[in-house]
Amino acid sequence: MNLNTQPHTADLPTWQPGILQDARHYQILILTLLLCLGNTWFQFDIATGQVLAVLAAACLTQFLFSLPLKNVSFDPRSPLITSLSLCLLLKTAVLWIAVLAAVVAIASKFIFRWNHRHLFNPANLGIVAAILLTGQAWVSPGQWGGGLWFGFLLTCLAGLVLFRSHSTDMALKFIVIYAVGLIARATWLGDPLAIPLHQLQNGALLIFTFFMISDPKTIPVSPQGRTLFATLVTLIALAFQFLAFNPTGLMYALAIAAITVPFIDKFIPSSHQTSKSKGKPDTVLYPLSTQSQAKPLPS
Structure with a gap:
């Protein structure tokens, strides 16, 4: 069954003239720029050897898992995006832990699947696995500083990707709901507004918002479902941050909320799923990105 009757930019040959029409290419460029800026000006102190090892591990894992799959050629774009995100967010002094995170991240796309999509955001699961399994890895929320200008720059760059991928609403819903949660807590405690505003001004949160939770492969397909998902992630995050410290x-x-996505999609179906149940013609199932056409294989 053909789910998409229109030309699709993801079907263009890799690295051909359609390069500027694929959101993944923008993501790779932006994440690479952030990594270079971070190491050059913002003292991320990420060893070049570790960056290369993570990139190689992610690409090799993608290649090995793709081998037994028919009619599938190796595509480096997805592992590059995942590994660059890991380099920017995951902190560890042990090389093999960084490599482990990359392997787990890419392998999860092939292992944990439902409805032709992967269940977890790869970079997110890789980070959580590295932290829980080793105890020698962490995420430093304030590592990029709280400068408003850098946050604005990062937001603009990420927005370029989001407008290309049509998942802007997921990121905006989350950041608004999360901000409301922080402000509500500060108001309840009698804290000045400067405290939640400072908590919002860090690069790790922006990367999480614009490159992780907005991943069109792992979020609910309906607008109402994405609102519920953003609320759920916010509530769980605030509980971890302020109750479990x-x-x-x-x-x-x-990672926890991702498990609920199949249930959200079941009980809050998209307009496509509703129209299909009424016998209307098929349309695009996941119209969220240039990668969103439902396929049985990871991308």
């Missing part, structure tokens, strides 16, 4: 709450929250 765990600064990695956002990562845990997304």
Whole structure:
């Protein structure tokens, strides 16, 4: 059954003239730029050897898992995006832990699947696995500083990707709901507004918002479902951060909430699923990105 009757940019040959029409290419460029800026000006102190090892591990894992699959050629774009995200967010002094995170992240796309999509955001699961399994890895929420100008720059760059991928609403819903949660807590405690505003001004949160929770492969397909999902992630994250005093709450929250996506899609179906049940012609199933056409294989 053909789910998409219109030309699809993801069907263009890799690295051909359609390069500027695929959101993944923008993501790779932006994440690479952020990594270079971070190491050059913002003292991320990420060893070049570790970056290369993570990139190689992610690409090799993608290649090995693709081998037994028919009619599938190796595509480096997805593992590059995942590994660059890991380099920016995951902190560890042990090389093999960084490599482990990359392997787990890419392998999860092939192992944990439902409805032709992967269940977890790969980078998110890789980070959570590295932290829980080793105890020698962490995410430093304030590692990029709280400068408003850098946050604005990162938001603009990420927005370029989001407008190309049509998943803007997921990111905006989350950041608004999360901000409301922080402000509500500060108001209840009698804290000044400067405290929640400072908590919102960090690069790790922006990367999480614009490159992780907004992943069109792992979020609910309906607008109402995405609102519920953003609320659920926020509530779990705030519980981790302020009840369990765990600064990695956002990562845990997304991994836990991802398990609910199949149920959200079942009970809050998209307009496509509703129209299909009434016998209307097929349309695009997941119209959220240039990658969103439902396929049986990871991308």
